[in-house]
Amino acid sequence: MVKNEMYPEQMFYDNEKVERIIKTVNKRFTTYGYKRIKTPAFEQYDLYSNVKSSINQNEMIKVIDYTGQVLVLRPDMTIPITKELAENYPELANELRYFYVQEVFRQPVDRNDNIESTQAGVEYFCQSSPEADAEVIALACHTMKDLGFMDIKIEIGHAAFFNELVQDLPLTAQQIKQLKTLIQAKNVVEIGPFLQRLDIDAEVRDAIERIPLLYGNPVEVCERARGIALTTKMQDTLDYVMDVYRILNMYGLGQYIVSDLGLINHMGYYSDVIFQGYVEKFGKPVLMGGRYDRLGDEFGATLPAIGFACEIESLVKATENREVTGRFPIDVNIIYEDTQLEQAIAIANELRERNYSVLSFPRHKEQVNRQQSVYTIQLENENNRLDYKEKTIPFFDLNEVLDLLVGVKGATS
Template sequence: MNSELIDAEKFEQVIGTLSNRFSANRFQRIKTPAFERYDLYSKVTSSVNRKEMVKVIDPSGEVFVLRPDVTIPITQELSHAHRKLTSEHRFYYVQEVFRRSPDSAEKTERTQAGIEYFCKRSPEVDAETILLALETMKDLKFDDIKIEIGHTAFFHELITQLKLTEYQSDRLKAFIRAKNSVEIEALLTTLDADEAIKHAVTQIPRLYGKPEEVLDRAKEVANTSRMQATLSYLDEVCRRLTLHGFDEHIVIDFGLINRMDYYSGIVFQGYVGRFGKPVLMGGRYDRLGHEFDADLPAIGFACEVETLLKASDNQKIVHGKEEA
């Protein structure tokens, strides 16, 4: 049989598995337009890098983009009907997104699947969403599933006290993401700031591991009431996940600060065994609705079907070698 047909069959199987799981959790499937006005993304704070957008100019000279994101148009559409959230809304999608990558091997068009859960923030709801992410990865029969969980407020509180320039802030975020303690300490030595705060920042890359251990260590550097409240919040989320038997799959990572302009609370990434990058990413974005003059707190996550297939094939290859 033609390998492309086999790939197509696997592709549809993954989409079917995702759709079944999302539907079973009362999420309604929706679709957004393939073309959107460039202004929708250029004026909104989001995770979308404008340089990655695929732009198209229509005969009148207006600039459009091929859909680079799904969360933003869904939030905009919901804001037309609701200026304030009065009841929860559950949506899921499976559709193409288009983004250019510096890596020429990466395709511009990818199929993204995800959920958007518009609801008020609470440990119960956030744990429910992470639980859905874990169940989704289990449905896809992945091994060694891990969810790394962080929170934007913890890091934001520290860098606010440091009074960094935008350039310094960007560099510090990059060093923390890379867990590069040497460069973090070198940057901090150039700053005129309280030594206790500097020490707290150096600890962030080390705040990684089992929830109970990491949260205990984090208490030692939580020097504001907001940071302490964040730790209590994460502790409650992890407690709820443990009650569902997922304690072995949970990791706390306070260095998880990517896309922080987009998210405004808990953030998480899903990993599976023997695959070196996330297969799923998500978090809470309570402020995105403000871009459309609406109060629409929400949490969600997304995954690329192509990445899921690569991760699945990789595990099968490894298992095949082990069995041989």
């Protein structure tokens, strides 16, 4: 594998950016009530080889342990999380929200790509509803906004629309796979000749040919799609997608949403809503997700869920020419005179106990150590103050500055 040569300064800069992105992502996930979960780096090969609609087995990194058992380096997060929950929850009694930031390992198609990548994502185990699906898509959109992206586009499709159209057709698994590839690529030139060779009703063939064109404003796409929705289930699917879009408008995110009923994700366990996200000046999706209500069946459990994942390395590349803006990496900078060291330590300790991220340093080192932060505390003899945005608020002691932070935070939340 070819490795990228990088100067130490660039490596440090990229590593710092990775950590800042991960911290921002973690913060946003927790604001939606998600708890962090981890899975083992090595999994049994059978976990993936026996699961229908899993990832390409040729992409898996396989090893043999001392007993001769075949293991794989974790190629996916959703499958092992679902399996782990299935062992404890044969049926979903309560909604569960988990997030992860972990490495996944796959054999790359391009020799210059890395085997290892870092994925951050969420898994929301819940019954299917437009409210739940819209909430997860809103979380994905808010995460991109937190990272400072301005031109965000979330494409929403639905697996059932295509599946309902082709499920009774006399097609082999290979033909279905070819057709999905053509539709996903929006290859309208080859779809027609491909379908002409098959024994398919003309009305159905026409509907399939129009699927790649069902892209754009959700309301307009839905109106056009109703003309090829040949079954009640397809009409219901369109109603569902419009309900999701209506709720996303309530979040104030409607301007970021487009419909793509030709969106067919390669992860075959997605059963309903599918979505992927793009940001400015980056030519491939930075996040992908969808609902997978039947994956738990593979492990003898009923665990309907929806989730998404983003690749941290792609987010780093997408922010290559600028700093990550949005949420600051540090909550509080404390800048103190040498005589105020004890007070600076007391304030820093108390804020860290309250889960603030804090940098503390003497004034003569300010230029070297200071980072962007939400708040700045200035400690001077007889002149302590809290800086927030354009405001400067004086305070006397630790209790007073804590009250100020709570007040300012409450006023802006």
